[in-house]
Amino acid sequence: MKHRKTRSKTTLLGTAAILAGLTGQAMAQEGELVMINWLGGAQGEMMSKLQEDFEAKYPDVTVRNVVPQAGGDARGGIRAVLMGGEQADLLINTWPAFRAELIEAGLILPLDDSYASTDWGDKLGESWQALSTVNGENYGVTYTFGDRSGIWYRTDTMEKAGITPPETYQEFIGGFATLNDAGITPISVPAKVWAHAEWFESLLLRTAGAEYMTRLANGEASWTDDEVKVALQKWQEMLAANCCDDGNTMLALDWDISVDAALKTGDAAYVLMGMWLNTRAKQEYGDTPGADFDIFQFPTFGMGHDDESMVDAKEFNILSSVENREAADAFISYMLTADAAAIMAEYGLASPSTEVDLSIYDPVIQRSVSEVNSAEKLQFVLGDLLPGDLGSEYRVALQRFLQEPSDETIDTITAQLANVAKGVY
Amino acid sequence: MSIAQTTEMGGPNGPPKGTLRIKVPKQLSDTQAAWFLLAPLLIFFAISVVYPVIETIRLSFYDIRGLAPEKFDGWRNYVKLFSDPNFLTSLKVTFIWAISATFFSVTIGWGLAMLCSLNPAKTLVFRVMIFAAYGVSEAVSGFMWLGIYRPDYGLLNGILEGIGLSGWTQPWLGNPSTALGAVIVAYVWTQVGLPLMTCFASIQSIPKNLFEAAYIDGAKSGSVMRHIIAPLSMPGVRVAIFINLLNSLKAFDLIFILTGGGPVRSTETVGFFMYRESMLNFKLGYGAASTVILLIAVLIVSIPLIMKRTGDAK
Incomplete structure (x- = not known):
């Protein structure tokens, strides 16, 4: 009887500890998360849906989008936003050459510490991490990709x-x-x-x-x-x-x-x-x-x-003007979850996360993802x-x-x- | 006017201590009144036009690459511009573009205005329809003409095939030797309404007794057009040339949509060159230098015409 009591107490304490941990994790993220978001069309809709799902999971965080005004190449608008001194936490980026420009200008942060303290490294294969690594430092987290072969x-x-x-x-x-x-x-x-x-x-x-x-x-x-x-x-x-x-x-x-x-x-x-x-x-x-x-x-x-x-890929960069790092990290972590991948799959896009089961995709994406996953080397466009x-x-x-x-x-x-x-x- | 607070006691009917008294200043002179009334406009003009122009001129002396800090570069951007084959090509394209677009827009508009003036009442709907194209945005017109020029299911190639001219069909916007002409045709379509209206207005101001005298003397419509309408509508033609030339120098949307400056830069005007260098290659200083060159070209074109118009008005 005593043994059973002890076991019950342990279970109770364990459960409480887990709950406290989970609550603590959810509570740590709050405030406004500002994202430079230039996506339009179906991908813009998809990002809105992902943000809504994130906000539902982290009710104390509100996502605000800064939308660069640009016709054609969005980089012009993004540069104007950054040069205008707009404060933001996250940037959606798809151009490695632009990433290099941002690094040179000191506008984005290396993410190696975050990779070490989170599970990003477990969810992104080495090839994906290599694509966002510049001079030995990793500056991006890929959240979607396309097979360009x-x-x-x-x-x-x-x-x-x-x-x-x-x-x-x-x-x-x-x-x-x-x-x-x-x-x-x-x-x-x-x-x-x-x-x-x-x-x-x-x-x-x-x-x-x-x-x-x-x-x-x-x-x-x-x-x-x-x-x-x-x-x-x-x-x-x-x-x-x-x-x-x-x-x-x-x-x-x-x-x-x-x-x-x-x-x-x-x-x-x-x-x-x-x-x-x-x-x-x-x-x-x-x-x-x-x-x-x-x-x-x-x-x-x-x-x-x-x-x-x-391949082509879209990644998140954390800007050096970041004010809500906790929420930024949480959003990136969310983007590598199966829930986020399910939303992306609805829009015909693929996630590089290892947490994703291929069966969520239609046959065309499944084929593309398999080809990319089995490739010995990946080359960006x-x-x-x-x-x-x-x-x-x-x-x-x-x-x-x-x-x-x-x-x-x-x-x-x-x-x-x-x-x-x-x-x- | 100013409002002063007084502390003195007035007379039996004067204001009590501590009340407000309105002090009316002396009347403004005409010059002061003119500056006073112009001030809001001048402030707005300084913020929206003068400051950006000065800033563009300043930037043109700097080497600015991407988000890197700017470095003073003296006249190097200008020296480099005139040895850049792409810029020299864009100057040539701009010259052909501006002259052709203005010539055809004004000639067609003027011709239509003269024809319409023979029976103003019956041509009202026609004039409104032509002018409506001028009101349509270049972007909308661009998408319409894109459909006309499409190489696969385009309207133009379809018509040519339909009338047995299959040999003439071609990718109008993909062939470097036809692309500029094709874009000019589309642009003229959007611009012809303005010369039509200015020339028509000019023709309407010609005294009616001149026409009556000519018809009494047995002149035919052709002679009336050649000897009366054409020479006396020149003020309207000059205004149309001026506006169309300036419009053509700053044209961008239509070119962007139809060809994107291609194929192989065959439709890249200075305006488009400026966009590419500033917004795609993000060499802001270099792009600013090309803007200054374009600005000088616009001033060279416009100042003599403005002075002529001002002289005519005096």
């Missing part, structure tokens, strides 16, 4: 042409004739602004690998290297095999027109772009992921880099790693290549990019 297609388009998703480069390029014969443009390349660079970057990843791309982005490799030329020559081969529309048509296409061609009308077979297409196809076209449309990984080239994937001047010049140089994909153009544009790169690092 995934090629999107409509299942009925492939059935119409009588082909299956290719696995190798030879199968890929060999299928162009079949698709053209069926009246389908194999690839829709939207080269009006930025999206054409995805193809070059995927080719560079397969032919030269992630490590080389990182060196190129950091200015440690030259644009006149053979690696860059080989990737462009592969693109030359694809163009010669009638992969795409003529150069001027590609230059007239914005990304949404290309996506419509591949995933709505079926005028084109493939489009290479980020995960937001999943939301677009589901919400705007009313299609079912996995049944009406699907995704396959960029074909293998047998050049030693077939198990590498290109190159265009977002390049400093401003070089990033602009890089996209224009690739437009020039698409207009006239000759060896002379390759020599000219690579020399030109090397020259611009000299002035920016």
Whole structure:
């Protein structure tokens, strides 16, 4: 009897201690959490929903959004907000080059201490932590990502042409004739602004690998290297095999027109772009992921880099103007939970958190997440790693290549990019 | 006016001690009154125009990259600008753009105004419709023209195919040799309403007896247009040239939506160059220097015209 009493007391005390701990944790976060939030459209809605869920879990915290005013690239608006001296705790960021600028200006804080004192490190694999690490210090926590090595297609388009998703480069390029014969443009390349660079970057990843791309982005490799030329020559081969529309048509296409061609009308077979297409196809076209449309990984080239994937990611940075660090840490922790991932999954986006069960995703996201998780190396989209001047010049140089994909153009544009790169690092 | 408090005792009918007495100052002179009335406007103008211009000129002498601290750089931004092939291209594009857009907008508007003046009552609806396009925002017009120029299901290519001119179809906004022309056509569509209205107003002010005399002398409509309406509507044409030229120099939205300055920078005006350098590459000093160049161009265009108009008014 005495033994049972002691056990009851212990259980009671343990329960009380756990409750006290939990309450203490919830009570520690209070006040206003200020977030520089530039997300719009479906992702903006998703963030609102995540914030509401966070506020429900932490009722003493109120989230206030500072919305930068900017048309096009949101970085301009974010810079204006920061230069205007706006106090905020968290910043949503998706550009590694911008992160470097923020670090140089001393506007964001290293998060290594938070990684050590929380479970962020357990929930984010090493590859994800490496993506937000600069000079040995970790400045970001990735909360969502997209597989940028995934090629999107409509299942009925492939059935119409009588082909299956290719696995190798030879199968890929060999299928162009079949698709053209069926009246389908194999690839829709939207080269009006930025999206054409995805193809070059995927080719560079397969032919030269992630490590080389990182060196190129950091200015440690030259644009006149053979690696860059080989990737462009592969693109030359694809163009010669009638992969795409003529150069001027590609230059007239914005990304949404290309996506419509591949995933709505079926005028084109493939489009290479980020995960937001999943939301677009589901919400705007009313299609079912996995049944009406699907995704396959960029074909293998047998050049030693077939198990590498290109990704984009969105992360949280903690600003040096932070006033509510506890709430900021709590929000980041929340973003790595299964509850947050479930909300993201509703909007067709994926969480990098290891706490998430893949079954919450639709088949397309499941495939993408599996590919990224199994990749040996992850490479961030190159265009977002390049400093401003070089990033602009890089996209224009690739437009020039698409207009006239000759060896002379390759020599000219690579020399030109090397020259611009000299002035920016 | 000022309100003074007095402590002195008045006479039998004077104000009691401690009450307020209104002291009326002497009347303001005309000059003082003018400054007094202009003051709110001048203060607003100084804050919203003069200060930003001075700040832009100041920034143009600094090297500002991203969020890094600014460094004084003297005239280097200006020297660099004139050796930057992208800026020189944008100057050329701006020149072609401004001259073509103004020429076509004013010529078409003036021509339509002369035609409308032959029967003002029956052309009212037509004039309102044309002018409405001027009232539509450039962004809205941009999306409309984007649909017209689309390479796949665009209206223009559809019409060309429909009338058997399939060989003429092309990606109008993707071909560097047609993109600028295509954007100018869209821009002229948005701008033609203004010259139509200014020229029409000018024509309406021509004394009616001149027309009566011409018709009594047996003049045909063509002669009346050539010898009476055209020369006497020149004040309206000059105003239209002035406004359209200034509008074209600051045009941005339409170019942003239709081409984003491309393909291969073929439609990048100085205004767009400034946006790219300041807001995308975030080289604020360099972007400010290009703004100052654009400002000088606008002043070169506008000062002589303003002086001419002021002289005409005197």
